[in-house]
Amino acid sequence: MKYDDASWHFGGDFPRExxxxxxxxxxxxxxxxxxxxxxxxxxxxxxxxxxxxxxxSRRLTPRQWFLDVCDGKFTDDDLSDDGNLFAASYYDAPDGxxxxxxxxxxxxxxxxxxxxxxxxxxxxYATIQPILDRRHKEWLLAR
Numbered sequence: 001m002k003y004d005d006a007s008w009h010f011g012g013d014f015p016r017e018x019x020x021x022x023x024x025x026x027x028x029x030x031x032x033x034x035x036x037x038x039x040x041x042x043x044x045x046x047x048x049x050x051x052x053x054x055x056x057s058r059r060l061t062p063r064q065w066f067l068d069v070c071d072g073k074f075t076d077d078d079l080s081d082d083g084n085l086f087a088a089s090y091y092d093a094p095d096g097x098x099x100x101x102x103x104x105x106x107x108x109x110x111x112x113x114x115x116x117x118x119x120x121x122x123x124x125y126a127t128i129q130p131i132l133d134r135r136h137k138e139w140l141l142a143r
Contacts (some may be wrong), residue, residue, distance in 0.1 A: 001084075003092055006072035015116055021063060022116045026105050027074050028066035029125055039083030041076070044069065063120035086139055103121045103140055104131045 009023030032055060035044055044052050050071050057064040068071065074091075076084050095099035102115070108127050110120045118124055 001076045002073060003076070003087055004074040006067070009116065013114065015114060018116055021067060021120075024067055024072050025118055025120045025124070026115050027065050028061075028063040028071075028120070029105070029128050030087075030101055030132070031066055031070065031074050031078055032062035032125065033115060034079055034083050034087070037133075037136070039080050039086065041079045041083065041090075043077045058122055061120050061122065062125055063077065086136060090135055099135070100142060101132075101135075104128075107131075 004027045006020070006024035006027060010020050014020075014023060034040060035052060040052065048134060051060070051065060051069045054060045055062070060068070066074075070078060076087075079087055089100045090099070093102075097103065105115060105118075105128060107125075108131055109115070112118050
């Protein structure tokens, strides 16, 4: 199953002044968080352990890692079974759901003209990480 794809974001209301890679940043932050919190799929732990270590050691930013390893596509192969259950509930929540990744991402970065204007980097990750940690904990408690 494909949750998201950076290429889905390049058209329509995508800001012309931004590079196409900016369409991957919001996706990358979630996938990197999952990988760094024990929810990575076998693809990352078995096939790309060196790249995962580059993410852990912060030699790569979340977006660099996501584009290099996942080619801008977020699928169920990126996550463990538990990671997929969480992503199905939270990342893939219906539009308008107040408990959704996109709602939380928009809340965390209110100053941008769009979700695409948020910079790639570890400062961005540090902003969204505690929100993801909290949502994951809430999800675990509700299971």
